[in-house]
Amino acid sequence: MNEIIKKRLVQAALAISLAAGGAVVTHQAAQQPSAAVQLAMVLGSHYESSGRHIGTPYVDKLGKGQPLTVCNGVTGPEVVAGRTYTPDDCKRLELPKYLEAERLARQAFVHWGTYNTWVQASIIDMVYNLGPAVLDGTTIVRLANAGDLVGACEQMPRWVHGTVAGKSVVLPGLVDRRGTTRELCTDWGRDGHFSAGLLVEGGAK
Known part of the structure; x- marks a missing residue:
């Protein structure tokens, strides 16, 4: 994992913990x-647009092909050619897709509630980036549901292919991204790792 995304994740975790520790319970907080x-969205922001919201729809030629893409990997009927999207627009478009990725992951992984927040974030990022196919009878889900979470995490670097000019190729950006999610999934939040205790919220470590 490179130092830029590591720093962003640590900063985000500290901010989340401060907010959770000092927040007054309100409808908005709930x-x-x-x-x-929230951490998966930090990952997406880093890897989809190098930390910058892309405000003008474009054609993602590395793997997505024809659909217009905007913000951090958003495609679909919400994306209108020629429109400029603000950071608030991007969050409005992205958040439901992340929440859906979390819902699908929670449904697919029978031990989801025991995973720490870093593990959950790494899986949510994969589902957001790859779509539900990553959950459909794959080795990741099979191993995790059999109790071998580390083995499941080690499967993440296999998901690094995209389609360019009609051919399946390894995409360097996905290699970096999966390396990060694998590390989050196998190491972060565990006892003895520097990230342990960074988050107030989370499942078992």
Whole structure:
């Protein structure tokens, strides 16, 4: 994992913990996404647009092909050619997709509630980036549901292919991204790791 994304994740975790520790319970606070979703959004921001919201729709030629893409990997009927999207617009478009990724992951992984927040974030990022296919009878889900979470995490670097000019190729950006999610999934939040205790919210370590 490179130092830039590591620093961003640590800063985000500290901010989440401070907010959770000092927040007055309000309706607005209750509507906040989970810490895992918030961290997955940090990952998406880093890897989809190098930390910058892309405000003008474009064609992603590395793997997505024809659909217009905007913000951090958002495609679909919400994306209108020629429109400029603000950071608030991007969050409005992205958040439901992250929440859906979390819902699908929670449904697929029978031990989801025992995973720490970093593990959950790494899986949410994969589902957001790859779509539900990553959950459909894959080795990741099979191993995790059999109790071998580390083995499941080690499967993440296999998901690094995209389609370019009609051919399946390894995409360097996905290699970096999966390396980060694998490390989050196998190491972060565990006893003895520097990240242990960074988050107030989270499952078992």
